[in-house]
Amino acid sequence: MTTPNYMAQLGATLVDRGFPILPIQPRSKKPGMYRQGAWHDYPKWSRHCERATTENEVDIWSDWPESGIGIAAGRVIGIDIDVLDGEIAAKIEGLAKRMLGDTPAVRIGRAPKRLLVYRAAQPFAGFKYPPIEVLGQGQQFIAYGIHPDTGQAYDWPVESLADLNLSDLPAITEAQAREFAQEAYLMIPVALRPKSLSVGRQAAGECAHLPEQRGTFAAVEDALTYIVNADLDYDSWVRIGMAIKGALGDAGWPLFERWSASSQKHEPKTTAQAWRSFAPQRIGAGTLYKLALDNGWHPAADLQLNGEIVSEGVHPAQGLIDGVREGLLDGLLEQNEPDAYRPPPPTPLPAGWDAVDGVLGQMMQLMITTAKRPQPVLALGASLCAVGALMGRKYRTESNIRSNLYVVGIAESGAGKNHSRVVINELFRRANLLQYLGGNKIASGSGLLTALMRQPAILFQLDEFGMFLAAAADRKRSPRYVTEILDLMTELYTTSGTTYFGVEYASTQHNDAHRAIHQPCACIYGTTTPLHFWQALQAANVADGSLARFLILESEEDFPDSNEVFGSIDPPQALIDTLVLIHEGGGQLSGNLANIGAVAEVEVEPLVVPTAPEAQAVFRALDQTLLQELRRARGSGLSSILARIEENATKLALIRAVSRDPVAPQIEASDAAWGAMLARHCAELTIREVAARVSENPTESNHKRSLKILQDAGAQGMSKRDFTRRTQFMDLHQRDSVLKTLVDAGFVALEQRLTKGRTAQWIRYVGGEEVRS
The missing domain is CATH 1.10.10.10 (Winged helix-like DNA-binding domain superfamily/Winged helix DNA-binding domain)
Known part of the structure; x- marks a missing residue:
């Protein structure tokens, strides 16, 4: 049977639609070129990953008989689900569409295996979590051709790639792709996971910053004892062989031969041929040392490695080991110092945490009674942020503290995290206050500023907050427009009582981003699972203070008994009326500029909420206690979290006071004590979890x-x-x-x-x- 010439049929169309393509040899998966009446391998084909395909190239390739079409990855990303269990493959496809976007480009080669196509927000290298592979810069996948195993054409069951523009595909970042791949990998039963080295999960070139390529025979030999060759896949076997040759040259042959022979797949002739073919350029000892370290290798102090191992010869877990040996948890502080600050023992939420009345109490009650699985803790966090947004630019304390809060609600998947957001949406809709609701996602720093210019007091309710934070906190892999979101959140938190002047750009297209925003009040309520949130954090988030601004509230019971009646949200009119009253500044600011978008020419004048003398005494006592703890915590990395307790306590007390009486509020001693109690609990939870989870490597x-x-x-x-x-x-x-x-x-x-x-x-x-x- 003659193979169609797909290049002649579809090549020009794909190029016009923005896809970088390359020719594929008939009935294969290999890029090829046709010379002197025969197909040959295509050297240096990967250059097509870095530039657009030209019309001249397509004209030449179209004359090559039976040419298939490959897509050069980089600007285009392929998510390869190499799973032969149809049910699992379908579930992973669904996961990809939920986490990365509902792409219409799905390719089937050997069913039920499938490949999903996305657009890179910024090109990145591919990586593997076998059998899940993300194809990126320097790789390619087949778009049109005959599958070498099935003998059938590759199929596009939803929409053909030739009917789509590149811009039609959802854009993803490397951080998002890695998050998906990790989640997908966990969905695959152990029996279906191929035996593969973890180095296969590293991005191409990731070891470039490790020790120099050359190594010593003794160190490589020692490291190989921690890299087990138990029926590994072919790619991992080749990678280790190339790393050995890159580290030692031909002198490494005895080590590769011995290591390869430890597998039942070993064929001496094949091993020798492969070794002769290896020509490593950027792989060597660094790859081997990294794998061995990850697998528990502890090189002797006198072992010559021909370069630093990780960080000046220190084992990547040395901080933990040293801390443990001192009787500490993760080496946070010197415990043998009698006055050193130590993370407090775990405690449940303190008694009285839900002792709120007024609007807060009514909102919580509505959320609890209408949820299938009531989550009182999350209901409190959502209500605080909602009321805080309505109070924005309308109320302040005598010390100019405002009501902008950042709260993260943590509960397991399926625990009912979404219900509080749904209730708030319905409350704001009925009160005609939808202008206070920001988008469900924040795509960039400029997007955040644009929303604030439109509505300077605003509530963002973000689902999958852990995934968002993973991307925003990853300064090495995420593009700047994503990482600057967290930077802006940190800055906006401290400018709510003054004027935010925006960002200077060279281009006049960003003039709006520099408009002054008077007294911005961004309230953020994010929900996530414990694993996603704590794994998203990095040690830098503790040091730079971004983590300290968040109040972390964790569900006390992820799966409580279900309500018999749930779902119907019918708030009382009195609650609606009070929300409107807070929006109007207690009825005293009706028509005030605080209710409209950013107006640079006019300052807003919020209502000053006085603090009763007894409440002032509570805050003074809290300040003295925190001062001592800050002095003891100097140098521990925890001072940024401790330093925010009093500010967060004041914000909580302010919101509680206005919730109780929007017209003539006053912060009472009970408000101050409640705010201090909750802020301290959240800070202690954060400190404990940072100690237990947040790692440098x-x-x-x-x-x-x-x-x-x-x-x-x-x-x-x-x-x-x-x-x-x-x-x-x-x-x-x-x-x-x-x-x-x-x-x-x-x-x-x-x-x-x-x-x-x-x-x-x-x-x-x-x-x-x-x-x-």
Whole structure:
């Protein structure tokens, strides 16, 4: 059967629609070129990933017989779901469309495997979480041709790529793609995951900043003992061979031969041929050392590596190890200093946290009674942000503190995080206050400023906040227009009582971004899962103070008993009327410029809410206590969180006072005490979780996550089998290395117990009297 010439049929159309293409050899997946009556491999084809395809190239390629069409990735991103279980493949496709956007470009080669096509917000290199692969810069995928295994044409069941413009595809960032790939990988049963080295998950070229390419024979030999070749996939096998040759040249052949022979797949002739073909350019000792370190390698101090390992010869988890040996949790502070500040033990929400009346109490009650799964903690967080936005530019304290709050509500998936947002949307709709609602997503820093210029007191309700934060906090991979969102949030938090002057741009197209915004009040309520939120944070977020501005509220019960009657939201008119009254500044600011968009020429005059003498005494006592704690926490990285407790407490007290009496509010002692109690609880929760979860690197993250799992198991501990099941984010050597570190440090103990007539290994947390969460 003759293969169609897809290049002649569709090549020009795809180029006109913005896609970079290249010719594919008939019935194969390889780029090719036709010379002297035969197809040959296409050298340096990857240059098409970096530029547009020309009309002249398409004219030449169209004459090549039976040419298929490949898409050069980079500006175009392929999400390859290499799964033969139809149900799982469909679920992963659904996950991609939820997390990355509903792309119409879905390609089927060998069903049920599939590939989804997206547009890169900024080109990035591909990576793997086998069997999920993200195809990026320097890679390609087949768009049109005959599949070499099925003998059938590649199919586009939704819309053909030739019917779409590149701009029609959803744009994604590398951070979003990685977040998806990690989630998708967790959906795949262990039995369906190919045995592959974790280095395959690194972006191309990611090891370029590691030690120099050359290594020493002794160090490479030692590192290879931690890189197990147990029926690895071909790509991983080749990558290790090239890394050995890059590190040692031909002198590395005995090591590669010995390492390759440890697999049942080993074929001496194939191994020798592959070695001769290896011509590594940018891969070497750094790749091997990185893999070995991730798998638990502890190189001897006198071992010559021919370069630094990670950070001046320090093991990536050294901070944790040193801290553990000092009897600390993650080396936060010197515990042997009697006056040192230490993270407080875990506590539930303090009694009286829900003791709110007025509008706050009514909103919470409405959310709780109409939800399928009531979430009182999240209802409080959502209500505080909603009322805070309505109060924006209308009320202030005597010290010019405003009501702009950043709150994160944390609960597991399926716990009912969305309901509070739905109630607020309905309340604002019925009160004709929809102008206060910002978008459900913030796409860029300039988008945030544009929304504030339109409505300077505004509420953003953001779902999947952890994913958003992962992108906004990742300064290495995310584009600047994404990372500047978090920078602007940090700055706007402290300029709510003054004037924000925007950003200077060279282009006149951004003149609006520089317009002054008087007294901006951006309230942010985000919801997320614990895993997404804490994994999104980086140590820099603690140091730069961005994390300190968020009040973290975690659900006390993720899956409470369901309400028998739920869903119908019918708020009382009295609640609607009071929301409007707050919007009007207690009825005293009707017609005031605080109710319209940013007007640079006129200052707004908010109502001053007095603080009763008893409340002032509460704040003075809080200030004195925090001052001592700040002095003890100097240099720990935690001072930014402690420093914001009093400000957050004042904001909470202000909102509570106005909620109770919008017309003539006054901050009473009970408001101050309640605000201080809740702000301190949120800060202590943040400090504990930062200690337990936030890491500088993947190795330290593995230690912290494992320690948390064992702590949660309590004094009874858990079996080695259960621990293995709970730590599938590590491979065997990583897991054994983590356990060895924790045992050596005295945090956990390994025991033999008789269980159901059999002896089983048991792991028990023994690191302290208190189990920190």
